[in-house]
Amino acid sequence: MTPDAPKLIEELADRIHSKILSGDYPPGTRLKQELLAQEFDVSRTPIREALSRLEAKGIVSQAQRRSAVVKSPSSRDISEMYQVRAELEGLAAQLSARWITDPQLEELRSAHDAFAEAVRSLRAARTSDVHAATANPSVSASFEEASRQWLEMNARFHRTICESSNNRFLVRTLQDVTSGYARSVMLSSATGMNSYRIETTIAQHERILRALEEREPGKARRAMIEHILGASEFVIASFANLEPQS
Amino acid sequence: MTPDAPKLIEELADRIHSKILSGDYPPGTRLKQELLAQEFDVSRTPIREALSRLEAKGIVSQAQRRSAVVKSPSSRDISEMYQVRAELEGLAAQLSARWITDPQLEELRSAHDAFAEAVRSLRAARTSDVHAATANPSVSASFEEASRQWLEMNARFHRTICESSNNRFLVRTLQDVTSGYARSVMLSSATGMNSYRIETTIAQHERILRALEEREPGKARRAMIEHILGASEFVIASFANLEPQS
């Protein structure tokens, strides 16, 4: 997006954003510049610009001479965001089918297969010893590990496809879209992902990947859109469970 | 000193942006904060934040400790941007077919018809007296006027459809996309629009409008995408003529 930007401000924005996502600053919190400045041990100036960026991203809202407050996304917000995201990622997949290089494709395939295999074996372990799945720390730990790895893998999958679209503006826009409060929900709902959901997602990724390998833009697009909208439903459902009052 | 405006920064960003678009600061210009501060009679602080916002929008690029420089979009940039825009506006049209209210639709229709009529009569005047078109100041003035009006009308057309998509996030994203250096090209190429191009556009608008009236999302979407991509080709062509070296 802005690779040559002054680093400090971006970093501060990211750190504040992370704190918002992790729940350190829950929605409605008044983010006072002075306190943030003390917390991060910098002066108010870069904090102020960081808040300005967060406001531009729609994560906080700044009134005239009032503290910035953390916005809480409604499920409608999430839904709207995913609708846009589905469209853009669909376009990315469509273009990618045209432009992705064979090495990229192979990398994607091997990473995907490896992960799918890992999930399969993990699932086999769980079903073969159901009690161990909850009791045995090593198995539950490996499930934790798989969850973390899953996030990483999923992000790389989408990023690779996006970047192979050969449209830098699309990459930028999609990053903007995804870096908003989207991530908070993605992260929080990822922990709640059950094995069925993971397998569904893997199957969808498989479809997308195959379409890319077959170099079929329309197919890739449809598969991707379906995938994102499916994720959208899941995320919105778990979001509604998480915050039924707002 | 001037605490009257809560968005002095936004205003400065807009004014600088305008100056860039109008050619006062051609691509490659080094925008020195001190000079800008003198020019707009404010201190460097708000200028800095305004530049920061312009950078976030991709209009200028700022390196560490270096002056911000005005970016010059390549025709590839334009093309990429229009590809994304086509997608998003297509989605907007699709959603709009579902959500647009009858009053909005009627307003759109009357504005469109009135303008189409104006263009038709103007064209009749021009073809009936070809020499007058270039010589007679009143006719050429009215053509100028029509051009200006055209921009206004076109913007309203797209904005109305976008806003009737019932997806606020889409509206925001599309605004971000469109407010970048997109506008510079749109504006500059609008003056070069010949009557054939205008009529083509009007016909495309007509198709979109009819699809909305028929409440056919798919049709509206396709018509809109075709329209934007058509505009894209025209804009890129006139851009290539305008700046053959970059």
Place this chain on the structure above:
DNA sequence: CAGCGCAGTATCGTATCCAAGAATGAAGCG
């Protein structure tokens, strides 16, 4: 007892100041 107004305080926005890093130009060297 409640509503209004005023003063105090807290917080933001803008201006100014200082240090750090890059561009520029001159001087020395090959």
Place this chain on the structure above:
DNA sequence: CGCTTCATTCTTGGATACGATACTGCGCTG
């Protein structure tokens, strides 16, 4: 005569100072 290197200067980024404004709590009055 050109290239490299160093010092000066210019510009930016961050810190701080100051003025303005919105919130808060208390007292006064109806």
